[in-house]
Amino acid sequence: xxxxxxxxxxxxxxxxxxxxxxxxxxxxxxxxxxxxxxxxxxxxxxxxxxxxxxxxxxxxxxxxxxxxxxxxxxxxxxxxxxxxxxxxxxxxxxxxxxxxxxxxxxxxxxxxxxxxxxxxxxxxxxxxxxxxxxxxxxxxxxxxxxxxxxxxxxxxxxxxxxxxxxxxxxxxxxxxxxxxxxxxxxxxxxxxxxxxxxxxxxxxxxxxxxxxxxxxxxxxxxxxxxxxxxxxxxxxxxxxxxxxxxxxxxxxxxxxxxxxxxxxxxxxxxxxxxxxxxxxxxxxxxxxxxxxxxxxxxxxxxxxx
Amino acid sequence: xxxxxxxxxxxxxxxxxxxxxxxxxxxxxxxxxxxxxxxxxxxxxxxxxxxxxxxxxxxxxxxxxxxxxxxxxxxxxxxxxxxxxxxxxxxxxxxxxxxxxxxxxxxxxxxxxxxxxxxxxxxxxxxxxxxxxxxxxxxxxxxxxxxxxxxxxxxxxxxxxxxxxxxxxxxxxxxxxxxxxxxxxxxxxxxxxxxxxxxxxxxxxxxxxxxxxxxxxxxxxxxxxxxxxxxxxxxxxxxxxxxxxxxxxxxxxxxxxxxxxxxxxxxxxxxxxxxxxxxxxxxxxxxxxxxxxxxxxxxxxxxxxxxxxxxxxxxxxxxxxxxxxxxxxxxxxxxxxxxxxxxxxxxxxxxxxxxxxxxxxxxxxxxxxxxxxxxxxxxxxxxxxxxxxxxxxxxxxxxxxxxxxxxxxxxxxxxxxxxxxxxxxxxxxxxxxxxxxxxxxxxxxxxxxxxxxxxxxxxxxxxxxxxxxxxxxxxxxxxxxxxxxxxxxxxxxxxxxxxxxxxxxxxx
Numbered sequence: 001x002x003x004x005x006x007x008x009x010x011x012x013x014x015x016x017x018x019x020x021x022x023x024x025x026x027x028x029x030x031x032x033x034x035x036x037x038x039x040x041x042x043x044x045x046x047x048x049x050x051x052x053x054x055x056x057x058x059x060x061x062x063x064x065x066x067x068x069x070x071x072x073x074x075x076x077x078x079x080x081x082x083x084x085x086x087x088x089x090x091x092x093x094x095x096x097x098x099x100x101x102x103x104x105x106x107x108x109x110x111x112x113x114x115x116x117x118x119x120x121x122x123x124x125x126x127x128x129x130x131x132x133x134x135x136x137x138x139x140x141x142x143x144x145x146x147x148x149x150x151x152x153x154x155x156x157x158x159x160x161x162x163x164x165x166x167x168x169x170x171x172x173x174x175x176x177x178x179x180x181x182x183x184x185x186x187x188x189x190x191x192x193x194x195x196x197x198x199x200x201x202x203x204x205x206x207x208x209x210x211x212x213x214x215x216x217x218x219x220x221x222x223x224x225x226x227x228x229x230x231x232x233x234x235x236x237x238x239x240x241x242x243x244x245x246x247x248x249x250x251x252x253x254x255x256x257x258x259x260x261x262x263x264x265x266x267x268x269x270x271x272x273x274x275x276x277x278x279x280x281x282x283x284x285x286x287x288x289x290x291x292x293x294x295x296x297x298x299x300x301x302x303x304x305x
Numbered sequence: 306x307x308x309x310x311x312x313x314x315x316x317x318x319x320x321x322x323x324x325x326x327x328x329x330x331x332x333x334x335x336x337x338x339x340x341x342x343x344x345x346x347x348x349x350x351x352x353x354x355x356x357x358x359x360x361x362x363x364x365x366x367x368x369x370x371x372x373x374x375x376x377x378x379x380x381x382x383x384x385x386x387x388x389x390x391x392x393x394x395x396x397x398x399x400x401x402x403x404x405x406x407x408x409x410x411x412x413x414x415x416x417x418x419x420x421x422x423x424x425x426x427x428x429x430x431x432x433x434x435x436x437x438x439x440x441x442x443x444x445x446x447x448x449x450x451x452x453x454x455x456x457x458x459x460x461x462x463x464x465x466x467x468x469x470x471x472x473x474x475x476x477x478x479x480x481x482x483x484x485x486x487x488x489x490x491x492x493x494x495x496x497x498x499x500x501x502x503x504x505x506x507x508x509x510x511x512x513x514x515x516x517x518x519x520x521x522x523x524x525x526x527x528x529x530x531x532x533x534x535x536x537x538x539x540x541x542x543x544x545x546x547x548x549x550x551x552x553x554x555x556x557x558x559x560x561x562x563x564x565x566x567x568x569x570x571x572x573x574x575x576x577x578x579x580x581x582x583x584x585x586x587x588x589x590x591x592x593x594x595x596x597x598x599x600x601x602x603x604x605x606x607x608x609x610x611x612x613x614x615x616x617x618x619x620x621x622x623x624x625x626x627x628x629x630x631x632x633x634x635x636x637x638x639x640x641x642x643x644x645x646x647x648x649x650x651x652x653x654x655x656x657x658x659x660x661x662x663x664x665x666x667x668x669x670x671x672x673x674x675x676x677x678x679x680x681x682x683x684x685x686x687x688x689x690x691x692x693x694x695x696x697x698x699x700x701x702x703x704x705x706x707x708x709x710x711x712x713x714x715x716x717x718x719x720x721x722x723x724x725x726x727x728x729x730x731x732x733x734x735x736x737x738x739x740x741x742x743x744x745x746x747x748x749x750x751x752x753x754x755x756x757x758x759x760x761x762x763x764x765x766x767x768x769x770x771x772x773x774x775x776x777x778x779x780x781x782x783x784x785x786x787x788x789x790x791x792x793x794x795x796x797x798x799x800x801x802x803x804x805x806x807x808x809x810x811x812x813x
Contacts, residue, residue: 062672092672123674168515179803203667264808275505276789276805283804287767295662296695 001187017117020145023170027281028052028172034163034189038142041160042117045069051108054229056086057161057186059179060094060171061204064293066096066261068172071196074302075169080107085228087112087164090129090139094171094179099128099137100233109137110164114157116147158182167192167228173207177250179206183216187190192228194219246290249273250281254290254300261297310389311408313431314381315424317594317634317641318555320431325386325409328374333369339390339766341374345620346382349547353413354391361417361464370578373616380638385422387413388441390462392471396447401471407439408432411461413447419443425553429453439479441467445565449558451482452551453571466515483567498532499714503699508532510694510809512720515541516727517788518742520627520649520689522612522785522811525639525696526666527659531652534696538650539575539719542606543725546732549604549741552644555602559643560596574605576647580614584622594634594641597625602647612651613681620686627689630745651690653754655680663698691744691781692809727791745786755787759797761803768807783808 020026023042026049028040031037063292072278084144086102088095102109107196111132115121117139122128131140142160144155148294158181162168168186170193173179186193193216198205212218219225223305246254252271256262262270285291292299310325320765337351358365369504371392373450374381388411396403412420412696425446430442430453439457441452445462457479461467469475483780498508507523514521515538523531545553554570557563573678578587589597599607609615626632630646655661656675672680731742734754740746748753757765769779786798786806794800 078378124673263506265503265697266698268505275509277801279506279509279808280804282766283807287764287771287804287807292747296697297662 013157014214015294016046017042017238018047019043019060020047020203022213027177028164030055030166031160031163034159036159037163041140042140042144043138044117044135046136047138048136051085051110051138053085054083054285055087055110055165056095056225057087057165057168057175057182057229058087058098058171060098060159061173061179062093062095062098063174063204064089064093064172065198065200065202065204066297069097069294070299070302072171072204074119075219075222075225076197077105077107077169078103079225080109081105082222082226082229083107084226085110087161089114089154089161089182090121090125091278095208096100096125098171101136103131103137105137107136111137111139112157112160112164113139113141113143114148114153115141115149116143116145117141118146120146123151135267137257153177155181159185162186162191165191167194167225169194169196169225170208170211170216171196172198172202173211174204175206175210177207180211183211193217246285249277250285253278253281253285257291257298257300261299264296267298306394308393308403310393310396310403311406311437312389312410313408313428314379314383314385314557315427315431316470316476316639317590317643318427318559319641320424320427321379322431322435323379323381324373324375325389325393326375327396327397327451328371328373329366330369330371332664335369337370337372338375339372341372341377342380342542343374343379343386343408344382346384347374347386350384350387350390352633353384353387353415354394356415357413357417357464358391358394360415361468362363363395363399363464363468366394368660370394383422383424384412385410385424387411388419388443388461388467392441393502395468395472399468404471405612406438407441408437409694411441411443413464416463416482417465419445419461419563421445423563425450426452426558426563429456429458430555431473432456447480448568449554449563449568451480454482454539454553457780459617468508470528470663470765475756484568494537494717496537496716497540498537498720499716500702500772501530501533501537502701502704502714506532506697506808507694508697508715508720511538511787512541512694512724512790512808513788514650514692514744515596515720516537516724517691517784518648518744519785519788520650520744521534521692521694522687522690523650523652523696524655524812525652526663526698527654529696529698531696532610533609533654534603534615535577535606535650536575537717538606539573542573543728544571544719545573545604546741549786553604556596556600556643560601562601566729574602574604575608576605576612577608580611581768582619584616584619587619589634589643589771590620590636592636592638594639594643596643597632599623599632599645599647600643603644603707605647606650607647608650608652610703612653613633613678617681620682624686624689646741649690654790655695662695663800665670665698686810688775688777690811691785693811694809695812707719715729723792726794727788730791743784743791746784748780751783755783755798757783757803761798761800763784764800764803772810774810778811782810 019042061123085108087110088098115291116211162185193206195211195216196219268275309330312323405724412422412812420472429450441459444460450458526652555572587598626645631644633642656670657678660666692807733807789802
């Protein structure tokens, strides 16, 4: 066990790493504008100033819903595809989803750690950590060595997340979410604040609703976000369901699921087909990538259909 | 005078012959000794025999009696040596001959009547194997022993009854095996499948696993109906078939679980041990190894509710028996092997609080807690389970108001019919192999009986990558698809069968 930890540390320490101070010309300009900018930033990966040019902070709840996961994946992959760097806090939930979505489309991403640069926190996301470094991403922190994360380091981390970015997008946030701190900071720094609306009843929407009341901009598609960046706009082609060559039952299943995600039992009741047959159809549609399955429910893959 | 009486002792499912030598000496101080490594129960036989003989109005000789249980190096256990010992003593004082080729077996009550004793079937099988023609057993065990044809089973009520027969005063007819009403009737099952609302997929999964004897894992919130489903499975399984009956009855005979007047077991057992069970309780064991729950569930159902709550060591001990279909228990004194081909139904909550993915109640567990909870069951263990199914909580009120839904509910009997026909197909398929169901297929059988077309193979490979299936899961999917095809009475496995089988893959 110890051996493995040491080996891993060795691996991480072998990667490119270093420190950039405020005097350095490579220090991100936007971050310099905030009142309490960090004097030195430790980093892992290759420090390339172009990565800081068009940053969007994507933050949200640790306890994300399936909808939260889906919409983050969809929006972030579109935004990242347009060349925007996704900045987030490497926490599990929305943060990790945003990092992953950016990596999946070959986009740039920056993870800001709440702990010393030599630590991976949370530990179980080590594979994501390595993935970020392997794909020209950047891991940064203002804390050196193996400084442990503490209650007060998270808000400090959040100011870097907000400070690096032209705009901040909050996906899901509960009433007392840390994402609200990031959102508040973004406002203080006079950056744009986007929120992704959720249902009024959702626990994970309460923070979002507060932000909307206070005047945050609502995101209805990735274009809303991209409009505030000077990048080329992309049109995202969609496959019409006719082109997918679906038979009548498959079509019926798809239509039901476009209304609301459902479990297999409900689907079979709605389309009035035996659960054995529906199971067959769902497996095929799942393998074709038309549907996604999570938490016992089927969803329409919004990036495909 | 020396008298020799035949008896036998069982070790596991095997029996070994024991010679009970009784010597009532003319000289020496009055005494009653048993030699030949008797256990406490055998040693206490002295008092039972003495009192039973006296209470049968026969004078007990006040002479030196020595009983030798040969071979002398095998430890003797149990209370069934009472009858051979008593017969030996009576033969030497009343002067009659113990009939040749006869085996005696039974525990005495103090009033001289014979009590129900375990292991009668095993003894009868031993007698037949060794060419012993007659066996004398307690009356309540006679129907159990009479399952074995070709030997005379004499039902004995009490000592005087036996004495009268041996003195040619009365005639006792050997019993013929007769089916008792109790075994003819189908067991009463607590729940019918039609009583369970919703859960269409779970019911279908139960049907598949019953048809192919597959192990199944259910995950769902408290109150979603997991236990109900598991108990209802009993009602869709077919009764035990010819060969299976004897296998199961042997185990129950060895465990002493056949009731008085009981006989061959025809219904499949349903064992649901609590999660505080010990390793020995589940697997079997003890100094004289007894069958555990897994062997009592042989050819039946082993239902492990709250699967994650079982101690890890207990669950890991299950792995090998599941794979092999038998368990070898080795202790310093003996080694026994009990078969344990059971259908495992495991159920668990999706997280510690139980409400993950629940439609109303929010889950209060952290990701770490959930992962820790799931890790209590090892990957290799879950890999040995063919079907994995979610049992979501249902809105019972809404479902019960949906009339159309209630009309179409299938009863257990309807499902059982399909299961039986699928089992018949399997029986015909595995005629030359030593397996009964699809779940028992080894890789060689899969190659022989589950030929996949190119398209189906492609589908499976595609799924293997998309769902990250392990090599073992790959074979499991083929087995499940085979059973689905059998349920439809089709000889080839089609794309549709394989696609449905993929629904029951392990979900991480």
